[in-house]
Amino acid sequence: MLTHTLGFPRMGIDRELKKITEAYWKGEKNGQELHEQARQLRTRHWKIQFEQGVDLLPVGDFSHYDHMLDTVALLGAVPARYEWRSEKVDDSTYFRMARGDAGRGGVTAMEMTKWFDTNYHYIVPEFFEGQTFALSSDKIFREVDEALAAGYAPKPVLPGPFTFLGLGKSVTPGFDRWTHLNAVVEVYEKVLSRLGTQCSWIQLDEPVLALDLDAAVLDRFRPVYERLAKAAGSAGILVATYFGSVDHHADTLLSLPVGGVHIDLVRAPGQLDTFATKLPDGMALSLGLVDGRNVWKVDMEAALKLVDHAVLLLGADRVMLAPSCSLLHTPVDLDVETGLDPRVREWMAFAVQKCAELDILRKAALGQDVQDKLAANRAAWDARRSSPLTSDVDVSKRMEAVTDSMARRVSPYEKRIVSQRERLGLPLLPTTTIGSFPQTPEIRRTRLAFRKGELDKPSYTQAMQGFIAECIEEQEQLGLDVLVHGEAERNDMVEYFGEQLDGFCFTANGWVQSYGSRCVKPPVIFGDVSRPGPMTVEWIRYARSLTEKPVKGMLTGPVTILQWSFVRDDQPRSETCRQIALAVRDEVVDLEADGVAVIQIDEPALREGLPLRRDDWKEYLDWAVECFRLSSSGVRDNTQIHTHMCYAEFNDIIEWIAAMDADVISIEASRSNMELLEAFGSFHYPAEVGPGVYDIHSPRVPPVQEMVDLLKRASGVLPADRLWVNPDCGLKTRGWPETVEALANMVEAAARAREILG
Ligand code: GLN
Ligand code: ZN
16 A cells, blocks of 8 residues: 655745746756755755655655646647747746746746636636647656655656646637647657656546546547557556546446546545555555645545545555645645644644654555554644633634624615716726735835834834825825725735634644745634634724725735645535635724725635536535625625725626626736626626726836727726726735836726716
């Protein structure tokens, strides 16, 4: 019964990879230093896994930026604009694909998008007509040699050809990227024939199987995998699936002439039966038992039931044990988290601990004596289940008392808007921003000093009020219509709220990779969520005291808070989300009582919570939208509720966006030249929309006329009296000079558009 991992976090416990990579980009470290650090990290990570009892060590899971980009390099699938001509993809070409000619104009980066429903972003492969493919990187071979030299049993890991093509995009209009499948597979054959002589297992990740797939694509799995299996020779191919059930594709999967299949039994335990009963002779089944997407200990008792069931049907030697997916999505090591409440810490396991769990599960399944370990696991779970830290009777009572009408505004939009317009007295095409203003080094320093205890509360408050005052002053001078306080006090739009809510805790070092060198440290929701007291009211009150204009109250919505946290796994996500919704609702009601007339509840993560398969969308969207409404509906008709979403497709969920029943939604639209807005037009979106008129990702100052043109386009889609004027997203990553210039142009553009459209 082999144990293995599908991948390990790359960054290092101290985010060494991030640090050296950024220093390399700045020219402070050279390529040799970068590669040496990377080599040390790989060696360290194999050693850790080996010492925890993992048999097959992943190789190729390590990446300098992203594993899909590594595959682009492996296959020589470099887009033409990088003018790459050599035999091997060098570091410079690799990082230019990832980042473009950062800041220097010139060539743009390849697109990046979310890896399934995780917060990890991969580089989207580009396919075009006439493209050729050739083995163009030695990385995987070098790393396998490295692992062998260190005395380990390497299991090379690559995205499979279907996932590589499936998650890519065609850049030639109308071009079917699947026509490249044969050419791509030819390169895979070369890779596998070389790896096959050195390794007993080769893992090809095909998580696309958890999605809906066209029959035409599905039909090609078997012939392709026949070729691959042949190329791999005596090595067994392990087709790894994760993030959801692949039950709907079981026939295809089980028809492949491969050595094994990995299934995610954390997300989809129900699929075990299908696979264990139908598994052909000679095929192994890898059970994904330990949650690779979360920070909790495995429930060994429950996991062992699954193992026993599989062993009964297949025999122990055809069963492998693994985490559900790559451990890339979990923090590295719980041992360094000395600041956590020890009682909560006891319920957790990070990547290192998860490796150890596999070994215990294996020993237990094989009847070896690990009674003490099992008992400890059981005690941790018992403590968690009965802990007063996780359950709060007041929260349960409130949850029970939730009624449908609490998620409904008093009147429909058409009626509300009349009283809101009367109260706010805004011009046609009102101007506003999305919330944050530049987070200057001074702001960051001030927050850090307060956090470290170097600055006392009164001095901190005073400093923050200073930033708010500057921000209001600038907006007044710019002539914006609805102001914001600027969010200087927020390090992060989820963390800020999590820190003030009960039921959350924070790790010191629980970083996970988001994209490239960027890491995030998600809060952990371990218990019932409630709001001990107001979270934003005083800042907004102060901002309002400085101006006659309306100031928006700014909140993060329940779905986004849920989506960007590690969520407890002992109750449904929908339940946790509803608790957060009630906490946000309390804040909304308090803001209103304090006199705030406009409240924005951001939900940028609503779309990324969508289940992988369309059949499951409705269930999710029903509760997600209900939670947003629960958070936003406690107010009177004349209080205006805004929401904000960005950087996602909205077309296919437009009816749910409408069902959120916000009075105003601001969305990113400038990058697509207002195309995104068309969904709102053709759907006859009933309320008001602020389509972003400029991209906030670059310091570029958009000319007035450009924004006037966008507004004209927008007015062709929605009536002008239901349009707002705002940037695509928050301005926190920008500097002040370009922000002031851009907003001045935006205000000017709104004025001109009013003349034209008014
Ligand atoms: N209010 C937030 C801001 O302006 C919204 C950020 C977001 O959409 N991700 O920063
Ligand atoms: Zn945004």
